[in-house]
Amino acid sequence: MQRVTAANGEKGAVEISDRLQLFVDSYLIDRTVGAELRLHSPVPREVSFPFDLPWEGPVSYYVTVAKEGDLYRAYYRGAGNPGMPEVTCYAESRDGIAWTKPKLGLFEIQGSRANNIVWMGRGCHNFTPFLDTNPAALPEHRWKALASAGPRDSLVPFVSADGIRWRMLRQEPVLTQGAFDSQNIAFWDSARGRYAAYFRGFHLGVRAVLTATSEDFIHWTEPQWIDLGETPPEHFYTNATTPYFRAPDLLLAFPKRFVPERQWDAGHGETGLSDAVFLTSRDRIHFDRTFMEAFIRPGHDPRNWTDRNIGVAFGVVPTSPGEISLYYVEHYRHPTCRLRRATLRVDGFASVRAGYAAGEVLTRPLLFSGGQLAINYATSAAGSVRVELQDEAGRAIPGFTMRECPEIYGDELERLVRWNGASDVSTLAGRKVRLRVRLKDADLYAFRFVA
Known part of the structure; x- marks a missing residue:
């Protein structure tokens, strides 16, 4: 039997309540037999937009993508054209696919205010906004x-x-320990009730976070280094960390893994891939590196095999009921420098x-609330998923055994699991329960106990 070590090194019960649980690491897993964790690379889609305005250019970079209501917003550095200063640019979209660059009338460049610039001056090299969801945030500080x-x-x-008209909150620096010349991420961490920042430093000569x-x-x-466990040191140029x-x-x-x-x-002219x-x-x-392989490769385009390409934007957003989108910069330092969308x-x-x-796969003991188990899964036409609920000691719970769970097949984001035709598991809420999931030509992405 192949054993998978939990990411935190523990094997005790995990309190999950009714929260969504993703199989992105070994945290929930006690052991597997004939199954493995598999990374899924996003599918490249259309070019969102080129950095083709006179005040943008071939070294435009450090993109943020955020969704507020029905509006998608993109912020990025405009830079690289001769004689032009670095500026912070803005684009928007109603679907995350087709983007426009509105003429905002805020800053003058080339004798005109008909441009998409939201900030000009100090800070434009790596201006990285976020929508502040802190319920105590002042209305004038929402971004x-x-x-x-x-x-x-x-x-x-x-x-x-x-998110359009910006000002410095204060002139004095608030963080001074780090190497702040790449993208510096900050966000309201609702799960912890505080702001968090992730930024670059150099640790033993290696770009780290x-x-x-x-x-x-x-x-x-006081800043502290993130812990990557017993993994080989690699240069992380940016980090794009987000809840x-x-x-x-x-x-x-x-x-962005950099190989200098x-x-x-x-x-x-520049070295590095x-x-x-x-x-x-x-x-x-503590950050888990179950997957050492690339999430997004440079691909067959030779313009992505130059330095500092494949910079993933800060932000993951929904673009349809079944789809999430990420964005990344490609063709860096080339006249065709642009932002591309990719989906999962x-x-x-x-x-x-x-x-x-x-x-x-057998999970660690779980403490849940809710009355039904829903899974996000996909099978082949011949494949299947079946689920058994066990007690803490690994004994099948009568009424929830593998034999009593009919084969589940298809491709669904939220499928209720049934045993003997019923999905009610509320009698087990608050008890330590394991999931034993049998997969045949199938993927299990996530699960949640729902009301």
Whole structure:
């Protein structure tokens, strides 16, 4: 029997209540037989927009994508065209697919205010906004950002009421320990009730990630290094860390992995290659690297085999009932530099997968609330999923055995599991229960106990 070590090294009961649980690491898993965790790379879709305006250019970068109501917003650095200063640009969309760059009339460039610039001056190198969901946030501070607008190696806070008109919250830096020349991420961490920031530093000569927290966005804790466990050191140029909007207790990160010594195109002036990788964290400090392989590869396009490409934007957003979208910069330093969208099924970053020969996964003991078990799964036409509920000792609970669960097949985001035709599991709520799931040519992405 193949054993999978839990991400936190423990095997005790996990209190999950009615929260969505994703199979993105081994945290919930006690053991598997003939099944494995599988990473799913997003599917590249259309080019969202090129960085083709005169004040944008081939080194436009550090993108943020956020969804507010029915409006998708993108913020990014405009840079790279001769004679142009760095500026912070804005685009918007009603579906996350077709984007426009509105003429906002806020800042003058080339003798005109007919442009999409939302900030100009100090901080434009890496201005990274977020929509503040803190219920105590002031209306005039609904949007916030950190940017390297102060002395070298420091971050200054910005605020906005509408995400368009920005001002510095204070001139003095709020964070001073780190290397702040790439994208510096901040967000309201609703699961912890505080602000969190993730930014770059150099640890033993390697680009690594620091984190700090704050109650008020002004006073921050001493930064500390995130812990990647016993994994080989790799350069993380950016991190794109974000709470997953469907399960905010889970942090997702999409670092740009930088390989500085490699050069694919000898005619390109800069060395270094990059791709994107996938990390998760349950406690905000320890990040799991179950998947060492690339999440997004450079692909067949030679313009992505130059330095600092495949920079994943800060933000994961829903773009249809069954689809989530990420965005990434490609063709960096080329005249065609642009933003591309990529998609996954909802909760589909990774899964427990078994092939045609079938396999099983057994969870740690779980403490849940709710009355029914719903799963996000996919099978082949010949595949199936079956679920058994066990007690803490691993004994099948009568009425919820594997034999009493008919085969489940299809491809659904939320399918109720039934035993003998009934889905009610409320009698087990509050007890320590394990899930034993048998998979045949199938993927199990997530589950949740629902009312």
